[in-house]
Amino acid sequence: MLVDEYIPIIGKGPVEELKLLAEKLSGKVITNINSTAMGGGVAEILNRAIPLLNELGVLAKWEVISGSAEFFVVTKKFHNALQGAHVNITDEELDVFLENNKINVEQMDLSGDIIFIHDPQPLALIEKKKEFKNKWIWRCHIDTHAPDRRLWRFLREYVEMYDAAVFSSPGFAQELPINKFLITPSIDPLSLKNKELSKETIDSVLEKYDIKKNKPIVTQISRFDRFKDPIGVIEAYKLVKKSVDCQLILAGGTAVDDPEGTEVLSEVQERVAGYPDIHVLQLETPADIEVNALQRASTIILQKSLKEGFGLTVSEAMWKEKPVIASAVGGITFQITHDYNGLLTRTIEGTAYSIKELLCNPGYAKRLGRNAKEFAKQNLLMTRHMRDYLLLFLSLYHPEEVAHL
Numbered sequence: 083m084l085v086d087e088y089i090p091i092i093g094k095g096p097v098e099e100l101k102l103l104a105e106k107l108s109g110k111v112i113t114n115i116n117s118t119a120m121g122g123g124v125a126e127i128l129n130r131a132i133p134l135l136n137e138l139g140v141l142a143k144w145e146v147i148s149g150s151a152e153f154f155v156v157t158k159k160f161h162n163a164l165q166g167a168h169v170n171i172t173d174e175e176l177d178v179f180l181e182n183n184k185i186n187v188e189q190m191d192l193s194g195d196i197i198f199i200h201d202p203q204p205l206a207l208i209e210k211k212k213e214f215k216n217k218w219i220w221r222c223h224i225d226t227h228a229p230d231r232r233l234w235r236f237l238r239e240y241v242e243m244y245d246a247a248v249f250s251s252p253g254f255a256q257e258l259p260i261n262k263f264l265i266t267p268s269i270d271p272l273s274l275k276n277k278e279l280s281k282e283t284i285d286s287v288l289e290k291y292d293i294k295k296n297k298p299i300v301t302q303i304s305r306f307d308r309f310k311d312p313i314g315v316i317e318a319y320k321l322v323k324k325s326v327d328c329q330l331i332l333a334g335g336t337a338v339d340d341p342e343g344t345e346v347l348s349e350v351q352e353r354v355a356g357y358p359d360i361h362v363l364q365l366e367t368p369a370d371i372e373v374n375a376l377q378r379a380s381t382i383i384l385q386k387s388l389k390e391g392f393g394l395t396v397s398e399a400m401w402k403e404k405p406v407i408a409s410a411v412g413g414i415t416f417q418i419t420h421d422y423n424g425l426l427t428r429t430i431e432g433t434a435y436s437i438k439e440l441l442c443n444p445g446y447a448k449r450l451g452r453n454a455k456e457f458a459k460q461n462l463l464m465t466r467h468m469r470d471y472l473l474l475f476l477s478l479y480h481p482e483e484v485a486h487l
């Protein structure tokens with residue numbers, strides 16, 4: 083059984099506990115709904131969580147809402163506004179959002195025992211709840227600690243219709259009259275993205291992209307999104323490069339629900355002209371082995387986000403025992419304790435300073451990486467995440483026993 087493959091990593095006890103919890107949900111159908119099958123952290127988690135839950139005997143399904151290009155432009159604006167960007171969303175755009183949700187309501191099977199909605203794009207499907215009288219959960223994966231108030235007021239009316247809301251950090255949880263839960267995301271140590279790789283596989287990926295093996299590699303892997311601050315990464319690298327020789331990899335793919343990627347990518351390409359040691363890679367989606375290999379080949383992993391719901395790229399790097407330098411924002415601060423299992427920074431200059439510090443002190447970098455792996459093992463693995471989800475599902479049937487946020 084696949085689930086037993088986690089025993090060598092986390093031990094027998096936690097795996098047995100998962101099986102026991104899953105048994106209590108026997109016969110319940112749990113339908114997960116989000117807005118993209120590929121690209122970004124939510125799809126990444128669902129791709130692994132659904133088979134694992136099924137393996138445990140829970141009838142988990144996954145459906146993706148459909149939407150016009152206009153809808154995804156609007157929901158990307160929602161995403162930016164919820165993460166605090168100054169975005170003007172018109173009444174017509176709110177209508178595009180509602181209309182698209184209405185179309186999906188008619189097309190989707192929403193009869194499962196638990197409907198588990200991920201992020202704002204499918205939020206308004208909740209209108210169907212009265213028809214089925216089933217349980218609905220809204221899982222917010224983004225950094226909502228300072229959302230655009232007008233948009234939040236609009237969305238809150240829908241959130242309040244849910245039985246429960248889940249956030250990745252206490253700071254993201256808004257005032258709500260429903261049960262709120264804190265559940266951090268996770269990575270799967272058995273996935274192609276995270277499993278051990280042979281040296282040959284890693285080397286072949288470096289060769290494919292013309293990356294030198296004998297020069298330190300600093301890497302950020304992220305969608306080309308302004309909140310990931312690829313331009314800030316390039317500026318930090320340029321400061322480092324004045325005194326310490328190294329290469330920079332900026333690798334990213336696209337997501338169906340993220341229409342801004344092309345524009346950000348061309349800005350990035352303009353900024354790197356004349357720097358042969360900067361490698362801007364456009365990865366296929368999925369490119370799990372390549373991402374895995376690039377992370378493993380790196381001397382340092384960066385995540386210089388300006389806002390971050392959680393930052394699975396940070397978790398992935400920590401699991402691979404890499405020293406991570408990341409911004410002190412959002413879910414990253416849950417993962418990294420400065421100077422213990424990684425370094426937190428706030429500015430381009432601070433990032434450059436930290437890169438130089440680690441490149442010049444390999445022993446220190448190694449110690450941070452070792453602590454990162456241990457932290458990841460205790461906190462960031464899918465088995466812990468699924469335990470939290472199973473308890474959440476069970477709690478819906480025992481609301482009086484819930485201690486929530």
Ligand code: UDP
Pocket residue numbers: 121122123124126275303304305333334335336365368369370373392393394395396398
């Ligand atoms: N990712 C990928 N290919 C890319 C860029 C990102 O596979 O070109 C993966 C990355 O490894 C991680 C996920 O997409 O698993 C991104 O999740 P994260 O939480 O870091 O950011 P999000 O995109 O959800 O904001």
